[in-house]
Amino acid sequence: MVYFVGAGSGAPDLITVRGIKLLGKADVIIYAGSLVNKELLNYKKNGCNVYNSATMTLEEVIEVIVKAEQEGLTTVRLHTGDPCVYGAIREQMDCLDQKGISYEYCPGVSSFCGAASALNLEYTLPNVSQSVIITRMAGRTPVPEKEDIASFAAHQATMVIFLSTGMLEELTDKLIEGGYTKDTPAAVVYKATWEDEKTIVGTVGTISELAKKEGITKTALIIVGDVVAHTNYERSELYNPAFTTEYREATK
Known part of the structure; x- marks a missing residue:
């Protein structure tokens, strides 16, 4: 077996x-x-x-x-x-x-889950982003043309980008080309959940330089989107006392 x-x-x-x-x-x-x-x-x-x-x-x-x-x-x-x-x-x-x-x-715990734990991050914040795009840059191994980073960036959803830390400058250009601004929150998590884990929080416009200063060129994830900032989200309806669920009636 x-x-x-x-x-x-x-x-x-x-x-x-x-x-x-x-x-x-x-x-x-x-x-x-x-x-x-x-x-x-x-x-x-x-x-x-x-x-x-x-x-x-x-x-x-x-x-x-x-x-x-x-x-x-x-x-x-x-x-x-x-x-x-x-x-x-x-x-x-x-x-x-x-x-x-x-x-x-x-199954196991993916590194994109480990990266979220490193940042105390929720990928799907109400009224911010309810979708997560997991992708990577084309490098020595290609990706389908229809899955170009810029085309995904146009959705403005949360993006988790694997296998691309060595191409951060090109990635930044692709993200901006697709619709993210330079001020869009972004983070790099190196070796999530390992003892030598490192986290860098910045913006689409700054993460390339920040990662370069830390010497991070591989074994890291890039997370892009407003969820990185943890702000301007709405309270979940799931635990809202004014919201009726299958298990609980609204109380006010």
């Missing part, structure tokens, strides 16, 4: 209870060594074989899994955050489907 497990956003105690149990019973662990906290390997059992996928190709990963299956072993494929976001898991699952190998997927 193969288990795709989300390692969480960085802190070793932010993996799920299910994820810890799966690590503890794995005979083989293939982990994304460039991003996953190595302290999570402390949950493995004695005799577990560990592979670092940072130095492996897809074909090499599948080869290890197939060999483990032939030997009747349990494999955990440990991905950073939640692997549904930029985890490249579908291509692995397709390979396993072709070979008739069973697998399950254990």
